[in-house]
Structures are given as C-alpha cells and as structure tokens.
Amino acid sequence: MAGASHDSARRANLVTAVCVAAAVACLPLVVKDVYIQNMLVLTLMYAALSQSWNILSGYCGQISLGHALYFGIGAYATLLLFTKFGVLPWFGMIAGGFVAALVAAAVGYPCFRLKGHYFVIATIVIAEAGLLLVLNWDYAGAAMGIEIPVRGDSWAKFQFARSKLPYFYFALALAFVAWLVTWRIEDSRWGYWWRAVKDNAEAAESLGVVVFRSKMAAAAVSAFLTAVGGGFYGQFVSYIDPESVMSFQFSLLMALARGARRHRHPVGAGGGRGHSHSDHGSYALLCRRHGQGFRSHRLRPPGDGHRARAAGGHRRRAHRAQAGAGVMSALLEVRDLTQRFGGLVANADVSIDVRAGEILGLIGPNGAGKSTLFNAIAGVRKPTQGRISFEGRDVTDLGAPERCALGIARTFQVVKSFETMSVVENVMVGAFQRTSSSREAREKARKVLDFTGLAARENAMAQELTPPEKRRLEVARALATEPKLLLLDEAMTGLTPAEARQGVELVRTIRERGVTIVMVEHVMEIVMPLVDRAVVLDLGRVIAEGKPADIVRDERVITAYLGERHRARDA
Ligand code: ADP
Ligand code: MG
Numbered sequence: 001m002a003g004a005s006h007d008s009a010r011r012a013n014l015v016t017a018v019c020v021a022a023a024v025a026c027l028p029l030v031v032k033d034v035y036i037q038n039m040l041v042l043t044l045m046y047a048a049l050s051q052s053w054n055i056l057s058g059y060c061g062q063i064s065l066g067h068a069l070y071f072g073i074g075a076y077a078t079l080l081l082f083t084k085f086g087v088l089p090w091f092g093m094i095a096g097g098f099v100a101a102l103v104a105a106a107v108g109y110p111c112f113r114l115k116g117h118y119f120v121i122a123t124i125v126i127a128e129a130g131l132l133l134v135l136n137w138d139y140a141g142a143a144m145g146i147e148i149p150v151r152g153d154s155w156a157k158f159q160f161a162r163s164k165l166p167y168f169y170f171a172l173a174l175a176f177v178a179w180l181v182t183w184r185i186e187d188s189r190w191g192y193w194w195r196a197v198k199d200n201a202e203a204a205e206s207l208g209v210v211v212f213r214s215k216m217a218a219a220a221v222s223a224f225l226t227a228v229g230g231g232f233y234g235q236f237v238s239y240i241d242p243e244s245v246m247s248f249q250f251s252l253l254m255a256l257a258r259g260a261r262r263h264r265h266p267v268g269a270g271g272g273r274g275h276s277h278s279d280h281g282s283y284a285l286l287c288r289r290h291g292q293g294f295r296s297h298r299l300r301p302p303g304d305g306h307r308a309r310a311a312g313g314h315r316r317r318a319h320r321a322q323a324g325a326g327v328m329s330a331l332l333e334v335r336d337l338t339q340r341f342g343g344l345v346a347n348a349d350v351s352i353d354v355r356a357g358e359i360l361g362l363i364g365p366n367g368a369g370k371s372t373l374f375n376a377i378a379g380v381r382k383p384t385q386g387r388i389s390f391e392g393r394d395v396t397d398l399g400a401p402e403r404c405a406l407g408i409a410r411t412f413q414v415v416k417s418f419e420t421m422s423v424v425e426n427v428m429v430g431a432f433q434r435t436s437s438s439r440e441a442r443e444k445a446r447k448v449l450d451f452t453g454l455a456a457r458e459n460a461m462a463q464e465l466t467p468p469e470k471r472r473l474e475v476a477r478a479l480a481t482e483p484k485l486l487l488l489d490e491a492m493t494g495l496t497p498a499e500a501r502q503g504v505e506l507v508r509t510i511r512e513r514g515v516t517i518v519m520v521e522h523v524m525e526i527v528m529p530l531v532d533r534a535v536v537l538d539l540g541r542v543i544a545e546g547k548p549a550d551i552v553r554d555e556r557v558i559t560a561y562l563g564e565r566h567r568a569r570d571a
Contacts, residue, residue: 002005003271006442007150008415010155010183010187013183014183017176017179017180017183019104021172021175021176022080024044024172025169025172025528026038028165028492034164034415034552035166037168037509038164040168040171040561041167041168041236042165042171042173042221044168044171044172044174044175045171045174045229045232045233045236046254047175047178047179047252048072048171048175048177048178048225048229049067049178049225049226049229049254049513050228050254050427050550051065051083051175051178051179051225051230051264052067052178052222052225053067053180053184053226053254053255054182055181055194055218055221055222055225056218056219056221056222056223057255058200059186059218060195060196060197060198060214060215060218060219060446061192061194061198061199062108062112062119062198062215062219062220063119063120063123063249063255064123064216064251064441065117065124065126065127065217065251065252065255066122066123066124066125066126066127066128066251066440066501067106067123067222067223067226067250067251067254067255068102068127068131068245068246068247068248068250068254069103069126069127069130069131069225069244069246069251070103070104070222070223070227070230071226071227071230071233071245071250071254072130072131072134072230072242072245072503073096073100073103073130073227073230074093074096074097074100074226074227074229074230074231074232074233074236075096075233075234075235075240075245076096076134076140076146076230076240076245077092077093077095077096077099077227077231078092078093078095078144078147078230078231079092079148079234079235079240080092080140080233081095082148082157083146083148083461088157088158089157089158089231089234089235090158091230092231092389093228093232094228096227096228096230096231097224097225097227097228097231097261098460099227100223100224100226100227100230101221101223101224101227101565102219102220103126103223104215104218104219104222104223105220107119107122107123107126107219108215108219109199109216110122111255112211112212112215113212113220114214116527118312118562122305123251127246127248127251128248131242131243131246131248132245134242134246135242135336140145141241142452143241143242144241145239145240145241145244146234146239146240146241147238147239148234148235148238148239150299153166158235158501159168159235159238164236167232167235167387169376170227170232171232171236174228174229175513176234178225179426181221181225181248182210187245187438188438189432189436189438190214190218192425192428192429192432192438192441193209193214193424193429193432194214194218195208195418195420195421196421196426197209197211197214197215198420198571199417199418199420199421200359200416200417200418200419202380202400202412202416203416203417203418203477204418204429205380205399205400205412205427206228206378206380206400206404206409206412206478206479207404207409207430207433207443207477207478207480207481208401208404208405208430208432208433209401209429209432210399210401213400213498217438220439222365224252230245233245237562239528244400252419254350257303258418261556266388269346271413275322279481283375290466293566298488300302313410318382330353330354330355330356330486331354331355331356331388331390331391331434331484331485331516332352332353332354332377332388332389332408332516332518333352333353333354333387333388333389334351334352334353334373334376334377334386334387334388334389335351335386335387335388335389336348336349336350336351336385336386336387337349337350337373337376337383337385337386337387337388338350338374338383338384338385338386339369339372339373339381339383339384339401339540340384343420345540346372346373346540347368347383347537347540348440348539348540348541350373350386350537350539350540350541350542351542352373352535352542352545354485354518355438355516356484356516357511357516358440358481358509358510358516358532358533359516359517359518359519359530359531359532360516360518360519360532360534360535361484361518361519361521361528361531361533361535361560362518362519362529362534362537362559363520363521363522363524363532363534363535363536363537363551364534364536364537364538364543364560365538365553365561368535368537368538368539368540369537369539369540370489370520371413371489371520372409372540373537374487374489374520376388377403377408377410377487378400378401378403378408378410378487378533379398379399379400379401379403379408379571380393380400382396382397383396384407389404389405390406390407390408390485391406391489393406398546404433404481404483404561405433406484407482407483407484407485408484408487409430409478409479409481409483409484409485409487410478410486410487410488411474411475411478411486411487411488411489411491412474412489412522413490413493415467415470415471415473415474416474417463417465417470417474418462419461419463420460420461420462420463421461422447422451422458422460422461422462423457423458423459423460423462423465424442424444424445424446424458424459424475426447426460426462426473426475426476426477427445427449427476427477427480428441428442428444428445428480429480429550430445430448430476430477430478430479430480430481430491431445431448431480431481433480433481434482435482444480445476445480446458448479448480449476451476451477451479451509452472452473452475452479452506453472453502453506454469454472454473454476454479457469460497467494468494468495468496468499471491471492471493471494471495472506475488475491475506475510479510479515481482482513484514484516485515485516485517485518485552486515486516486517486518487508487517487518487519488507488517488519488520488521489517489519489520490521491519492504492518492521492523492526493522498524500526501527502524504529504530507519507530508530519531524552527548528548528551529548531548533545533547533548534546534547534548534551535548535552536551536556536557536560536561538560538561539557543557544556544557
C-alpha cells in the first residue's frame with residue numbers, strides 16, 4: 001500500500017512538473033517584452049543550474065562553492081570550439097560537459113578520500129585558479145573574453161538574432177531535463193545512496209555503499225549538467241568573459257539558489273509521519289508473522305517448544321554447514337589481531353573463531369576493545385597487525401562496503417540513523433546491496449520492517465523515532481543486506497526489561513533464519529541464556545572463552561568484569 005502511494009505520489013510530481021513546464025511554455029504568448037523574455041531565459045537557466053548543483057551538494061551533501069568553474073568550462077569549451085574549429089555548439093556543450101566532469105573528478109579524487117572541509121575549500125581554490133588561468137589565457141581572449149559573430153538564425157549553430165524564443169524553449173527544456181534527472185535519481189539506488197552518504201557516511205559504508213565512488217559520480221553528473229548550462233549561456237549572450245562566467249559570486253549564487261532548501265523527501269504523505277502512533281510495533285509481533293520472511297525459511301510459531309525447536313534447527317544447520325565443509329570450519333576467523341591508537345593498545349593478539357550458525361557473546365568491561373574489534377571485523381579500520389578471514393577468504397585488506405557485500409553486517413553502539421530519511425528508506429539503503437531496483441528494495445525493506453516490528457513506523461522520519469526504535473532500525477537495516485554474519489554492538493542498551501525480552505526473541509529468530517550472530521551486551525541476564533559461547537575481553541586481550549556456564553565461574557572473568565556480586569549470587 002505504501003509502495004503504491006509512493007509510486008502515485010511520484011507520478012503526481014511528474015504530472016505537476018509537466019503541467020508547470022507546459023504553462024511556462026505558454027508564457028511568451030502573453031509576455032511580449034523582449035527584456036522580460038530575456039529575464040525568463042536566465043531564470044530558467046538558473047533553475048537548471050540549481051538542480052545540477054543540488055545533485056552534488058543537496059543530495060550528496062558535498063558543498064561546492066566552485067561550480068562557476070564548470071559553468072565556465074562549458075561556456076569556454078562551446079565558444080572556443082566553435083570560433084576556432086567551427087565545431088557546432090551542440091557538440092561543444094557535450095564536450096564541455098565531459099571536460100567539466102573530468103575536472104570535477106580530479107578535484108574530488110583527493111578530497112573525497114579525506115574527511116572534513118577539504119572539499120569545499122578545494123572547490124573555491126580550484127575555481128579561483130581557473131578564473132586566473134582564463135584571465136591570462138591569450139588564446140581564449142584573456143580578460144576580453146570571446147565573442148561569437150551572430151549572423152541570422154540557425155538551429156545548427158544555435159544562433160538566433162531576431163527572436164530570443166528558441167533560447168527560451170531550450171532553457172525550458174534544460175530546466176525540465178535537469179528536473180527529470182533529479183526526479184529519476186531521487187528514486188534510484190544512487191539517489192538513496194547519496195542521501196545516506198550525506199546523513200551518515202560511516203553507516204552508509206557499513207551497508208555496502210562505496211562512499212567514495214558515490215561522491216565521485218555525484219560530482220561528475222553535477223559538473224556535466226552545469227557545463228551544458230554554461231555552453232547554453234555562452235550561446236545565448238554570444239559573448240563571454242572570465243568575470244561573467246567564472247566569478248566566485250556566480251558560484252555563491254548557485255549555492256544560494258538551492259542551498260537554502262533542506263532536502264526532504266516529498267513522498268509518503270499518506271503514511272504515519274505524524275506523532276500519533278502508539279508504539280505497538282513489537283518484537284513479539286514478528287513471531288506471529290509467518291511466511292513473510294526476507295529469506296526462504298519460515299518462522300516457527302512461538303510456544304513452549306519454540307526454544308527447543310529453534311535450537312534443534314540451529315544444530316541441524318550447523319551440522320549441514322559442517323558436512324558441507326567436510327571439517328568443522330569457522331565462518332569468521334580472527335588471528336592475532338592487534339589494534340593500536342598511538343600508544344594505546346585497544347586490541348592485543350586477539351584470536352577468535354565464530355562458527356556458522358552460532359550466537360557468540362562478546363563481553364568485557366567498558367574500554368576492553370569490543371567495539372574496536374567489531375570495527376576491525378566490519379572493515380572500518382585496518383588492524384595494526386593480524387589477519388581476518390571470512391568463509392575461508394582473507395578479508396583483512398577489504399573495506400567495509402566489500403565486507404558487507406560478502407555478508408558481514410553490523411549495528412553501531414552509538415546509533416547512526418539516516419536522520420532525514422524515512423524508516424523504510426533507511427532500510428532500503430541496506431536492501432540495495434542485493435538489488436538495483438528501487439521497487440524490489442522497497443518491498444524487501446517493508447518485509448524486514450514487518451519482521452523487526454517497525455512496520456507501523458515505516459513512513460516516519462528516522463529522527464522521529466524513540467531510541468529503542470532507532471536500535472531496531474539499525475538491526476532492520478543490517479538485515480536488509482542479507483548478511484551471513486551479524487555484529488550487534490549493545491543493541492539492547494536502553495531497553496526496558498520487556499523490550500529486552502522482545503529483543504532476545506528477535507535475535508533468536510534471526511539466528512533461526514540462518515544468520516550467525518556476534519553480540520556485545522552488558523546485561524548478563526540477557527546475554528548468558530542467549531549465547532552458545534562467550535568470549536571475554538579485558539584491556540584488549542581475550543581472557544576467557546567458552547560456554548556461558550563456565551564463563552561466569554571463571555576466576556579471571558569475575559575479577560576483571562563480573563565482580564564479587566556475581567560470585568556471591570552464583571554460589
Ligand atoms: P569497548 O567497546 O569494549 O567499550 P572500545 O573498543 O570502544 O571499547 O575502546 C577500546 C579502547 O580504545 C578505549 O580505551 C578507547 O578509548 C580506545 N579507542 C577506541 N577507538 C579509538 C580511536 N578511534 N582513537 C583512539 N582511541 C580509541
Ligand atoms: Mg563499545
């Protein structure tokens with residue numbers, strides 16, 4: 001239903017845009033004043049430019065204050081190619097577009113690898129350098145610029161002396177095409193990825209988004225369209241000079257035209273965006289939802305025999321996994337892993353095996369290095385030393401998105417939602433790992449939301465969720481990538497005892513569906529009955545490993561973590 005309302009809202013947007021474009025197309029019938037017509041042409045051009053700028057800076061969040069450079073490249077390429085080589089402006093505009101895309105990629109390449117404000121500063125610097133370059137470029141007329149001789153009207157040469165109307169219709173078409181491109185992008189994998197990157201790049205990477213490539217693509221598409229706009233401008237005024245097409249003010253204008261508008265997805269008005277929901281989506285619900293799995297396994301009904309059957313299913317799967325491999329092999333192997341932060345050793349010689357189909361508890365005091373170990377397994381940070389292999393393959397040198405593609409998913413101790421995206425869109429970002437169709441991604445996301453008890457919140461903005469809901473959303477997002485291994489970093493922190501029980505049930509159900517789980521959790525009452533084995537970290541080292549019953553009796557564990565209170569009660 002929500003999928004259909006999403007589609008119809010998008011169709012309504014398209015119909016509105018076509019109507020607006022048609023109405024604007026009729027304007028010259030009433031507006032005969034040439035001056036005002038010229039103003040209309042420029043207004044439409046700015047509309048197209050602001051759409052182009054928005055692709056990089058609005059959707060992707062990479063603020064550019066140097067778009068005048070791409071505009072100038074388009075204008076200069078078009079006019080130079082025509083005046084010096086007789087190349088028709090249509091080809092000139094395209095050529096300018098490609099040159100601008102290349103320059104944008106060259107600016108982005110070093111900057112997108114760094115975090116921080118390098119990119120925005122680089123765009124200003126490069127644009128100023130470009131301005132200085134053309135100011136001193138005699139071949140291109142230096143400060144005098146370039147003028148194209150206009151002789152009569154010609155569509156081939158895109159020159160019109162008598163009437164400005166062809167320019168008007170071209171500018172209208174350009175604005176419409178730029179709008180259409182963003183409309184298409186908005187509901188495409190790239191569009192969701194860009195918005196995710198903008199909201200939280202680290203979370204996006206954990207869901208398989210290659211952030212760097214995503215930013216590069218946005219920069220190139222944006223620069224291309226901007227350069228076409230520049231070529232058009234050159235043709236329209238038939239004269240360009242460095243100041244008129246490449247000045248900083250021009251870059252600012254583009255940013256201001258669009259930057260004020262915070263991007264918010266316009267779709268989903270029919271859904272539960274308001275705050276009137278009672279929080280009735282619960283983990284318990286999912287146990288009753290049969291056959292709606294995102295994998296082929298069917299859920300078993302809850303009941304007394306539930307746990308026993310779950311364990312049985314788990315054993316069968318584990319057995320099958322072993323039989324397939326011939327020997328008892330680990331899904332994940334961590335070997336002698338050390339992670340240093342300057343003088344601090346956060347992980348020291350950690351070796352862990354995670355077996356297919358098990359739930360492994362990772363426990364230890366704050367600062368023991370649990371999250372650091374998760375980051376190493378998920379590919380966020382390369383370990384100082386040691387190797388990690390997954391399904392027998394060495395993955396130490398792979399980044400987070402590649403590991404997600406292989407089947408490693410994770411949640412974050414400090415939640416990292418895509419705040420300006422709706423709940424279902426958050427999950428779609430994960431679903432796009434396995435499909436490029438947004439329809440399929442949406443369907444999959446809705447199934448996962450159903451499964452995780454968030455279906456009622458599907459259209460809420462992530463920023464409207466309660467903290468426990470946000471934790472569930474992280475689990476849903478991770479599940480949508482269809483992981484083989486799921487890392488849960490304190491996913492039940494901040495839950496009430498009742499919510500935590502539902503969380504435990506969810507973890508069991510996930511494992512039943514064939515997903516191996518490693519979980520960090522502090523509340524022993526939650527974690528010990530749930531896990532098959534536990535590994536205890538202290539000061540970065542593994543100090544104990546084994547069955548929960550043995551772990552809670554281990555002297556080192558009691559001293560380092562559980563404390564005397566636990567010993568007293570246990571006895
Ligand atoms: P845990 O998750 O077990 O509570 P962490 O893995 O978060 O512990 O942290 C282990 C140690 O590493 C802590 O002393 C922490 O301050 C340090 N640490 C973690 N991440 C970084 C980092 N990016 N830079 C420097 N020190 C870090
Ligand atoms: Mg931690």
